[in-house]
Amino acid sequence: MARSTLLRHDEENNHATSAAAGRMIARQHAKGALRRTIRSYRAHKYAIIMFLPGFLLFLLFHYVPMYGLLIAFKDYKLTKGILGSPWVGIDNFRFMFSGHGLTNALRNTVVISLLKYVFVFPAPIVLAILLNEVRLVAFRRVVQTVSYLPHFFSWVILSGILFTFLSRSGGLNQLLGLIGIGPIDWLIDPEKFYGVIILSDIWHSIGWGSIVYFAALAAIDPTLYEAAIADGASRWRRIWHITLPSITPVITTMLLLSIGHFLSVGFDQIYNLTTPTTSSIGDILDTYVLRRLLSMDYQLGVAASIFSSVFGLLLVIAANRLVKWYNEDQGLW
Structure with missing residues (x-):
């Protein structure tokens, strides 16, 4: 023991x-x-x-x-402040999704965003690849400079230019009148509103957005093109088998970064180009938030902003996982 x-x-x-x-x-x-x-x-x-x-x-x-x-x-009261206002939990989100214009604004936002991903996102890539194939340096620089220029103007100025150019007596309708096409209400007709939005966004962003792709193209090893030419590859074959695969990681990164702003389709552009006749299809989530804030419904405006941010975050996470499933080396994290 x-x-x-x-x-x-x-x-x-x-x-x-x-x-x-x-x-x-x-x-x-x-x-x-x-x-x-x-x-x-x-x-x-x-x-x-x-x-x-x-x-x-x-x-x-x-x-x-x-x-x-x-x-x-909270049931926010301006006189009580944030801390003094009573808690209401998620009642503001329930009230927001029960109507009051959010459904229409959300539908318009999704439609415009999808159209921009289909037409606006690839535009800088196409411009960069086309100019990369141009051997006349002076012409390439002129095109780059002209395409960069709209980015440095606010949408207030650009919308004024567009309203003047696209009005019934504007330059575009005068050109169309020469070939017998009558004046068209480009910014008043709801059927043409989305087309104007997409084309004007391409005009505004194509040059500036192409800068990062020019940098990616400059990093491609020129011996790859020399070997392809020696093998008899045509220019389109070289673009398809060398240029595009080489800049795919950059394209993927830019796409993932932009997905976080899926529900932010350009408040400045939409707000300045929307007219009373196109307000039903031009009302987006950002303009909905603005209306709520101007009508003193601060809680609904903030709730809509939170919804947009959280939705964008979830989209980025899902897209990043999808990209990493396809290729482990490509992704934001």
């Missing part, structure tokens, strides 16, 4: 000694990690100092305002 008691005490002492040794080793590792961290910060102190202002601005203007998201879960 005494022998078993002594053995048990020895085991307990051994366990205590091992635990103490483990704690000492853990403290030494923690101290070593802390010293390495301090040395690393000291070595990169100037880079950290340069990083801090941008980080603080990002924190101040992007994360601090997220406190206002609480409005979506």
Whole structure:
């Protein structure tokens, strides 16, 4: 009995000694990690100092305002403030989806977004590839400069240009009149509204959006083209088998980044180009939020914004997983 008691005490002492040794080793590792961290910060102190202002601005203007998201879960009263207003849970979301124009705005947003993915997203890629095949450098630079120009104008200015050019007495209708086609109400006819939206967005974004694809094309090894030419590949074959596969990772990344804004189809453009006769098909989620905010329904406006953000996040996650399932090396994370 005494022998078993002594053995048990020895085991307990051994366990205590091992635990103490483990704690000492853990403290030494923690101290070593802390010293390495301090040395690393000291070595990169100037880079950290340069990083801090941008980080603080990002924190101040992007994360601090997220406190206002609480409005979506409250019966917000301007006189009581955010904290003083009573909680209502998800009642604002239920009320929002029960009608009040959201269904129509959401349907229009999805339609316009899909049209832009089909026609607007590929436009910069096509422009970059076509100009990459042009050997006349002066012509390529002129086209690039002209295509970049609309990006630097706001949609207020561009909409004024479009209203003037597309009016019944505008330049386009005058040109069509030369071939016997009568004046067309391009911005008033609901059937032509989506076409104007898509074409004007291509005009506005095609040049600026092609910059990243020009950079990707410049990184392609020219010996690949030389080998293809030696094998007798035509220009279209070279584009299909060399150019497109080489810039596919960039295209995938840009597509994944844009999917997060699936429900943000361009408030400035739609708001400035919509007329009273096209308001039924030009009402999108962003204009719905604006109307709610202007009518003092702050909680509904914030709830719609949260819905748009969460939906975009879920789309990005789903699209990223789909891309990684297809190709493990392509994806945002």
